[in-house]
Amino acid sequence: MKDDTRTALPHDGNAQAHFSHYAAPLIDNALACAAALRADPDAEVLHKLRVSLRRLRTLLWAYRPLLDEQFDNQQRALFKFYASAAGKTRDWDILIGLLDESEDAQAQPRDAMRAARSRSLDSSRETLEQADVKGALRDTLKEANRELNTAHERTPLPKFARKRLGAAQKSMAKRMKRAARAKRSDYASYHEVRKAGKKLRYLTEFFEPMLARKQLKAIKPLKKLQKRFGALNDVVASEQLLRDNPTLFADDAAAGHALDALAKERKRRMRAAAKLL
Template identity: 85%
Template sequence: MKAETLNGLPHDGTAQAHFSHYAAPLIDNALACAGALHSNPDAEVLHKLRVSLRRLRTLLWAYRPLLDEQFDNQQRALFKFYASAAGKTRDWDILIALLGELGDAQERPVDALQAARSKSFDTSRATLEQADVKRALRDTLKEANRELNTAHERTPLPKFARKRLAAAQKSMAKRMKRAARAKRSDYASYHEVRKAGKKLRYLTEFFEPMLAKKQLKAVKPLKKLQKRFGALNDVVASEQLLRDNQALYVDEAAAAQALDALSHERKRRMRNAGKLL
């Protein structure tokens, strides 16, 4: 008798058997983005690569109970390194856009900012090419599948999915409580909420066919939280990036004015984010 399926996933399937179902498309997309970097200087390509790598890290976190701990730690650290390298150019794009929104356009050193952005892209591309992302991603998939498919115990996928999502929800709730009690100047606690929210959303998307309606109802408010906390992260990262590169401004007063505008915007966005806690 053929097993009933949900979105192609059999009810009686195991978590071990379906790892590739989740991982392979992410790896294919990451490889396509990495391959496009040589000819496409669009930071959106780097962003899509970073998102795929983040999703892979979340997937490895989900499968952590079924994988060798050392292997999991190594791979997630590797993906974090790749994602960080891919994200630097987008940080410059966000800073340039924010300065345009908040400040006097004539005061911005447009050429210097764009030159720094181009240099960042070249560095990101060179770093990722030298790191041999293609081989690393394929090796990760191969090794993970070897471990999972040779395991003696088999874990039903629906049970596994609900358990791991529950763990992510518990972590999210804990971090939100901590951030709610923290001082408004404590961005670190807000950043932890943002990371936990991403993990929870990615897991929900992975395991959606097997989740209860109650678990799926959390997606809408989660998207709102991610949007608001993401906007906060953008301005925090931009403020730090500008502090590290104030020399791009020939006029020190103009640099101080830009930093002041970013500081005010950070405080405003922290208040908005705090309302969701």
């Protein structure tokens, strides 16, 4: 399944009129993933659905100044719920992979973890099917277009793009500065950098046709940051998943040993992430 949801946009026109040019490909991709999931319970399909939903949340954030605040809050919360449901199986895959790489890989309860992963996949599919993702996404596009196209004022697209990208850049710089001053054990500040970096990267890709070459060069370091901070998030999420499922192991000692291995890996990845601050 193709996962490129970006689309070329003209340099002229207004932001209100071009919302659907950004949103429609993301919604089409999300709907394709949801349809594929019904036929093939593949965790990779869930991940692609999750990415499309994240991009939609970023797009709504970009258009927040032009949309009704309550509508924006509701839709972004809904997409966050869908993305969370879609991401649970991948969390198990990451945990299993990390423990397989540990020094005592042979001692890990693989059967129990795979059974838990299977239950998570079934739960994700059921949640997303009952949530009527298709109807919700189409309603979002319809309502947003109605609001934007009936607005009295028109906002030039290039001006809008520069302003929202600038806001994301300021947020990113602020969070990086805060994380650089934080204690090494303060993962929350690192997590905020990761989220801000993801938002900035998505916006840069959305507005790519209107950006100068110098601005486009920011994509490469953003990808590097996402990769390194994402690796840190993987191990932190795995630690939490393990704490939430203590019965996976035969006894507390075995569970503690696995958590110690993850804690050691987390510290290594935090040092690596800190170098990018």
